[in-house]
Amino acid sequence: MATTRLGEAEVHTVGELPAVGSAAPEFTLTNGDFADVTKTPGKRTILDIFPTISTGVCQAGVRAFAKLAPGLDNTEIIAVSQDLPLAVANYCGAEGIEGLIVGSAFRSGFGTDYGxxxxxxxxxxxxxxxxxxxxxxxxxxxxxxxxxxxxxxDYEAAVAVLR
Incomplete structure (x- = not known):
């Protein structure tokens, strides 16, 4: 179990993120067309995981990773939340955000598998x-x-391991 904060309250997660050097758990998410999304074999993957596209900080994260995407060779960025996939896809479309994949975890055990x-x-x-x-x-x-x-x-730390 890991700890973060939501406002002033301490919040616990159901587990821990996978350890660096370990095999990432496989996942199946759902995109804006309700099709399955998995890690593309042979590509590097950044999972931008957030609670909901309804908050300014979550929106800022999606925008920031989308801006970084063109400079990252052989790398896909998947925006992952529990939101319905239409919510994130509609937000990205309305904001003109391209370069990332919508990946809703609403049908999967992603959150448990990734802790x-x-x-x-x-x-x-x-x-x-x-x-x-x-x-x-x-x-x-x-x-x-x-x-x-x-x-x-820390966007820079995330992309630094790919350089």
């Missing part, structure tokens, strides 16, 4: 803000659970 479902607090059941970077062979290169849900992740 980042919030187990308590007002937002229990949503995903805690975090980042996981996975290499082409499925090895975890980097993880970060932000110290607070309202804190943006």
């Amino acid at each position: 980042i479902t919030m187990a308590d607090g007002n937002w229990r059941g949503l995903l805690a803000r975090s980042v996981v970077v996975i290499d082409t062979d499925g090895t975890v290169l980097h993880t970060q659970l932000t110290p607070a849900i309202g804190t943006e992740p």
Whole structure:
């Protein structure tokens, strides 16, 4: 179990992020067309994980990773939340955001498998803000659970492992 904060409240997750150097758990998410999304074999993957696209910080994270995407060779960025896939896809479309994949976890055990479902607090059941970077062979290169849900992740640390 890991700990982050939601406002002033301490919040626990159901587990821990996968360890750097370990094999990333396989996942199946749902995109804006309700099709399955999995890690593309042979590509590096950044999982931008957040509670809901309805908050400014979550929106900022999606925009920031989308801006970084063109400079990252052989890398896909998947925006992961418990939101319905239409919500994130509609937000990205309305904002002109391109370069990332919508990946809703609403049908899957992703949050449990990655240890980042919030187990308590007002937002229990949503995903805690975090980042996981996975290499082409499925090895975890980097993880970060932000110290607070309202804190943006360290974008530079996430992409630095890919350079």
